[in-house]
Amino acid sequence: MSEITGETVKKIAELSMLAVSEEELKPLAADLDNILSYVKKLDQLELKEVEPMSHVHGISNVFREDQVGETLDLTGLAENAPALQGRFFKVPLTVE
Amino acid sequence: MNELLSLSISEIVRGLRQRRFSATEIASAYLEQCEKLKHLNAYIKVCSDAILKEAENMDKLTPGSGDLIGVPLAIKDILVTRGIATTCGSKMLENFIPPYDATVWKRLKDAGALLLGKTNMDEFAMGSSNENSFFGPVLNPWDNNCVSGGSSGGSACAVAARMAPAALGSDTGGSVRQPASFCGIVGFKPTYGRISRYGLIAFASSLDQVGIFTRNIDDCICLYKLIAGYDPYDSTSVDKPVGSVNIIPDARLDGLRIGIPAEYFTPALNNEIKEVVNQALEALSAQGAELVEISLPHTEYAVATYYIISPAEASSNLSRYDGVRYGHRAGSIKSLEELYKKSRSEGFGPEVKRRILIGNYVLSAGYYDAYYRKAQKVRRLIAEDFANAFENKCDIIATPTTPSVAFKIGEKTSDPLQMYLNDIFTVPASLAGLPAISIPCGFSGDNMPVGLQLIANAWDEERLLQTAAVYQRVTEWHRRVPNGL
Numbered sequence: 001m002s003e004i005t006g007e008t009v010k011k012i013a014e015l016s017m018l019a020v021s022e023e024e025l026k027p028l029a030a031d032l033d034n035i036l037s038y039v040k041k042l043d044q045l046e047l048k049e050v051e052p053m054s055h056v057h058g059i060s061n062v063f064r065e066d067q068v069g070e071t072l073d074l075t076g077l078a079e080n081a082p083a084l085q086g087r088f089f090k091v092p093l094t095v096e
Numbered sequence: 097m098n099e100l101l102s103l104s105i106s107e108i109v110r111g112l113r114q115r116r117f118s119a120t121e122i123a124s125a126y127l128e129q130c131e132k133l134k135h136l137n138a139y140i141k142v143c144s145d146a147i148l149k150e151a152e153n154m155d156k157l158t159p160g161s162g163d164l165i166g167v168p169l170a171i172k173d174i175l176v177t178r179g180i181a182t183t184c185g186s187k188m189l190e191n192f193i194p195p196y197d198a199t200v201w202k203r204l205k206d207a208g209a210l211l212l213g214k215t216n217m218d219e220f221a222m223g224s225s226n227e228n229s230f231f232g233p234v235l236n237p238w239d240n241n242c243v244s245g246g247s248s249g250g251s252a253c254a255v256a257a258r259m260a261p262a263a264l265g266s267d268t269g270g271s272v273r274q275p276a277s278f279c280g281i282v283g284f285k286p287t288y289g290r291i292s293r294y295g296l297i298a299f300a301s302s303l304d305q306v307g308i309f310t311r312n313i314d315d316c317i318c319l320y321k322l323i324a325g326y327d328p329y330d331s332t333s334v335d336k337p338v339g340s341v342n343i344i345p346d347a348r349l350d351g352l353r354i355g356i357p358a359e360y361f362t363p364a365l366n367n368e369i370k371e372v373v374n375q376a377l378e379a380l381s382a383q384g385a386e387l388v389e390i391s392l393p394h395t396e397y398a399v400a401t402y403y404i405i406s407p408a409e410a411s412s413n414l415s416r417y418d419g420v421r422y423g424h425r426a427g428s429i430k431s432l433e434e435l436y437k438k439s440r441s442e443g444f445g446p447e448v449k450r451r452i453l454i455g456n457y458v459l460s461a462g463y464y465d466a467y468y469r470k471a472q473k474v475r476r477l478i479a480e481d482f483a484n485a486f487e488n489k490c491d492i493i494a495t496p497t498t499p500s501v502a503f504k505i506g507e508k509t510s511d512p513l514q515m516y517l518n519d520i521f522t523v524p525a526s527l528a529g530l531p532a533i534s535i536p537c538g539f540s541g542d543n544m545p546v547g548l549q550l551i552a553n554a555w556d557e558e559r560l561l562q563t564a565a566v567y568q569r570v571t572e573w574h575r576r577v578p579n580g581l
Contacts, residue, residue: 009453016411016456017418017433018449019441031450032457034513039400042470045477052472053479055302055332056288056529057554062331076195082425089420094432 004033097581100125101258105167105315108261112166113159119151119166119210126168126212130259133581136235138244138253140173140183142213150210162208163322170260172251173214174221175201175306176295184297185217185229185247188417188424188443198295199330200264200306200323207322212260215250219445220414221271221299223247224518227509228447235505236278237578238544242502245275248309252279255309258581262319263309268300269402270497270522272307273534277497277547280536280576282316282564284308287554288529289334292327300409301332303402303526312574313535313565317341320557341558343565350384352563355490359395360521366500372538372546373496376567380494383566390489392481397474398524403516404458404471405527410448411455417443450512479528486553492563495521497534497547525551535564536573545573 006025009032013020020028074087083090100122103111111117130142147168159165176182176194183189197205205211218228226234226249234249236242237257244253248265252275255263265272267285276283285307293304306323310316326335356377361370381387419425419439426438444452458467485493499520508515525532530551537548548567552560568574 004457008457012453012457012460015460016449016452017415017436017440018444018452019437020449028450028453031512032453034511035403035454035516036457036467038513038516039404039467039471041400042397042404042474045394045397045474047470047473050473050476052469053476054472056479056527057334059289059332059334064328072195079195080192080422082419082423091420092429092432092435 004029004036097258098125098128101129103261104312105164105261105318108167109163109165119154120148122166123147123151123168123210123212126260129257129581130213133237133257133259136237136240136253136257137216137232138234138250138257138259139170139213140185140216140231140250141181143180143211147210147212160208162206163318164204165208167209167261168212169204169209170212170215170251170254170263171201172217172248172263172265174217174266174297175264176297177201177211177214180211180214182214182297183230184221185219185231186443186445186448187230190230190424192422194295196295199292199327201295203323204319215248215254215263217250218247219448220297220410221247221266221268222410222447222451224270224274224515225503225508226250226275227505228445230445233505236502237581238280239502239542241504242544243278243505245278245502247271248307249275251309252276252281252283255279255311256281256578258577261311262315265307265309266296267305267307267526268303268406269526270519272309273497273522273532273547273549274519276309276534277545278502280545280573280578282310282313282533282535282574284316284320284533285526285531286320286324286557287531289332290324290338290531290555290557292330292333294327294329298413300406301413302409303406313561313568317343317561320561336555339558341561343562345569347562347566348384349380349563349566352385352492353490354380354385354387355390355485355493356387357390357392357395357485357493357495359392360495365496368540369496369498369500369546372540373548376537376548377494379570380563380567383570388490390485390493392485392524394474394477394481395524398478398527399516399520401471401474401478401527402519402523403454404467405475407451407455408459408468409455411452411459414448414452419443447512475527478524482524482528482530482551491552491559493551495549495551497521497549501540501542501544501546521549530554531557531560533560533564535567536576537567537571538573539576
């Protein structure tokens with residue numbers, strides 16, 4: 001237990017691009033700890049010989065010939081953007 | 097209640113063709129019911145003006161050949177609908193207007209269906225009670241103090257309360273079967289890969305599957321035939337013939353072996369559920385089915401496996417919400433990093449954040465092998481349990497859909513783990529990618545619906561639906577309607 005501390009939550013929140021307030025840290029750490037302790041149940045199983053399953057039907061990449069088809073209209077797509085400049089997405093300055 | 101609301105899909109289509117009523121009358125009847133039962137909060141958006149306009153246009157013409165001519169349908173707000181806001185139950189997408197239609201909706205529309213509205217759901221389909229919706233919980237039509245189930249709670253409620261003849265939802269770990277069970281209707285999730293996920297907003301891509309809510313099996317089969325089948329726009333949809341899905345109306349179940357997994361019928365199972373489900377098994381047996389005891393030994397590890405794999409996939413899928421191209425964007429921002437962090441923190445609700453954090457934790461360096469890889473291995477063991485059962489013992493597996501009937505609103509919100517454990521009977525079939533259906537099979541002492549879950553081998557939907565059809569023919573549970581409609 002208590003594998004998850006406030007510090008751990010802070011670190012994962014950074015990786016997740018989420019801002020977590022100081023008040024949220026403790027309850028979140030407790031929730032995560034509770035859930036991760038539960039999923040530790042899997043440690044009861046002997047899994048050395050078992051292959052991981054990433055797809056239920058074992059399908060890998062699907063290829064097809066390249067074809068010219070219909071595309072979505074750029075204007076329609078851009079309408080959902082919170083900020084636009086001309087036909088470009090507007091973001092805060094990223095390179096000085 | 098307006099008697100038009102009791103018609104099945106085929107009765108609506110036939111009636112319209114014979115001009116016994118108009119598409120406008122049908123649409124109006126449903127709109128009135130939606131208005132009357134607004135407090136159940138089943139819809140995020142009802143498309144009143146649009147559907148009336150389309151119905152009026154339809155009434156001016158000779159009815160076309162489509163199988164769903166004039167049938168109003170409710171669509172879970174996780175499926176994108178061109179030009180109509182699609183929120184996924186989240187503040188993040190509160191103002192998102194999709195520029196295209198999900199394949200499943202396009203197919204239904206092409207068959208003549210009319211969009212009645214977009215239904216409420218747990219935010220990004222993460223939840224088992226619909227209490228995680230940005231737009232508030234959905235009430236259970238059988239008891240307004242109870243949850244409708246989740247994550248497709250709005251779709252289940254709408255169909256049960258006659259606010260739609262049928263609805264689409266999505267099922268990742270039980271999000272169609274569980275609310276169908278809680279609301280006393282049919283909820284069907286086909287084999288993973290059977291139905292296109294194009295336009296289904298992603299939660300956990302190796303598990304997500306579109307599902308169907310109806311009041312009876314015939315309507316379910318009708319919609320299934322229309323939406324199933326390969327879609328070049330979804331490379332995880334499988335290019336395999338759907339088959340004719342010919343259901344023999346007076347069939348019996350002679351020769352059918354129904355597996356009863358011991359792990360689902362433990363002493364911990366709620367007594368009322370056990371009794372009701374046992375009666376359902378007797379009814380199946382009376383139709384000639386042979387009930388065989390089976391074991392799915394890794395069942396108890398399914399929830400743990402699911403709550404590693406699904407948050408892991410979700411954390412990756414939801415990284416696209418960055419406040420740049422679409423979705424919520426926070427105000428007064430100085431840097432790009434601040435834009436990401438603030439937009440995501442304001443746009444996502446607590447459960448979504450929790451799952452993103454879990455997902456990134458189990459995928460992070462040092463923990464990947466201990467959690468994610470381990471869960472993928474156990475997933476194989478769970479899938480093999482089912483494969484062994486279908487190879488050696490049985491053709492169909494029968495279980496309760498849920499460990500209890502619908503619980504009270506607020507009862508489980510303080511403990512996420514308790515909420516997760518509610519998925520215990522639906523998650524295994526999801527992890528194995530198998531087709532499964534929940535059908536009404538009785539009621540608790542408090543008059544709350546109980547669901548019977550039937551699971552079939554991959555691609556064996558026809559047998560699954562045929563079995564459900566026989567059960568429906570010899571029982572009356574699906575005909576019960578909540579009071580006060």
